[in-house]
Amino acid sequence: MTAQSALAAALERQPPPLGGFSPAIVRLEVRRLLRNRRTMILALVLPVVFFVGFGLNNSYVHQAFGRGNVSAAEMISIALYGAVAATATCGAMVSIERAAGWSRQLRVTPLSPAAYVVIKMLTSLVLAAGAVCAVYLVGAVTNKVSMPADLWVITGLYVWIGSLLFAAFGLFIGYLLPSENVMQIIGLALTLLCFAGGLFIPLSQFSPGLQTFAKFTPVYGLNELVHYPLAGGTLEWSWILNLAVWLAIFVAGAVWRLRRDTARV
């Protein structure tokens, strides 16, 4: 009788709200990230090294760019590089989790695939915030970046939110490629995409043919948009179009692979 009433009570249980999402899981995921040396180097250390090495030389400091100097533009570029590296590697970690059977384990819990993706996005945003803050902090303490105070905040936020595009990219690749090599592939792909998007070298220094090609790559629109508050001038619709199309492609790809992953086994 007691066993029966216990069963009756159990049958009345309700599933957790929000598909099993909880801030405690984001905290644990962030703690995992902090232990991952490779990710920390890629997202936090490398951008700072790049910025100190290439962004703060005297010619950049004394050269004007829009409402600030070239060092400010460099700071935004390298913060964007760090932020997209952070979100993409976070997203791509699903491939390791799939290989470890963790995704399958989670499917025997109330966690919904949508809630899982939200957890991954939030976790990647935490790391991306770290990447942006690290570069901006170096920019602030070295006192070589010149830019109005409000633009520090605005461009920082743009870079941070914009990096979500690459969380979708990372998830897509992570569900597409089922191996631990995915991190090397992501690292290489990001570097190439950042070059093509004009993040390290201005597009104006490319050949005309390469410039046209570059405008169709996924970092281009985002890079132009995050620099816009500093650069000024006209807002090109092609930037927004570029961003929107690539966001749609990455999200659709991630959803497609996620669906397939969930239907499998």
Add this chain to the structure above:
Amino acid sequence: MGKNPGSLARPAGRAMQIGRDDAERAALPGRQDRAVPPLAVDLRGVHKSFGSVQAVRGVALAIGSGEVMAFLGPNGAGKTSTIDMILGLSRPDAGAVEVYGMAPRQAVRKGLVSAVMQTGGLLKDLTVAETAQYTASLFAVSRPVGEVLERAGITAIAGRRVGRCSGGEQQRLRFAMALIPDPELLILDEPTQGMDVEGRRGFWQAIREDAASGRTIVFATHYLEEADAYADRIVLISKGQIVADGTAAEVKDLASGRTIRATLPGADETALRAIPGADGVEIRGDTVLIHCGDSDAVARRLLNQTPARDLEITSRGLEDAFLALTGDAAAGPAGESQAAI
């Protein structure tokens, strides 16, 4: 293998019996009445194929609340495919799967069912306690992390990274994770695979203590002794179909019955074969070996009507039953028993 048609009749009978229970349940006016607890698992005519491979071919299985059931079968018999459907990890091509009267995924979301998976399913970079916390955060209601670690016997290694735990410790962690929602039904898929004898014993000790609380437990295994030692009911599956269903003793009987060994000088083989209940006779000098379904009748006849003495009656092991029923005739013991018959 000549006995197989007879042995197959039993599980069919059992299945029919289960079907009748079901019909009775359906006939009751208050089907939702609390007095009739729903079946923990109800599989009806379940089929599942992967490409051209038919993994599960028409499985019907009803598991009542509080049962401790072993799902026994060789590798590739369809155990994991069936378990995946019970857990809502895959959907049957045909047939119906219900867990506590609801869709499997819904039962999982409510924390009514949880599972200890065969391998994997852990993150190396989390600690034991963090992994349990992670799992606990996913459920609406959960047991305290400290309590489940204690019950799984891994409190001492709570702070250790999962990647540095032994196979047995990882399996205990999976068990702890499965206990977190305090499920009504616990499913274990080959839970002790790759564990040493000591680890296996300790693991089952923990499971057995837990089962005392009235939880329904279903475990897949190909270790016959585990099924024999820990399950109240054994369901034998082979090539995607249930071939036997009953207690360990019943399943053993199904395949092989018992063997009577007696000293009987000058035995008449034809006469012995004629004894009702004797399936096979073998004469080795003064010793006769009689394989029989009804050993009592044969023994009585031997003692009363022949000068037979030194009777020994032995039940053949579950291993023989397993091999006979699953048709893995290639293995040694089955070959021997066939020669004897």
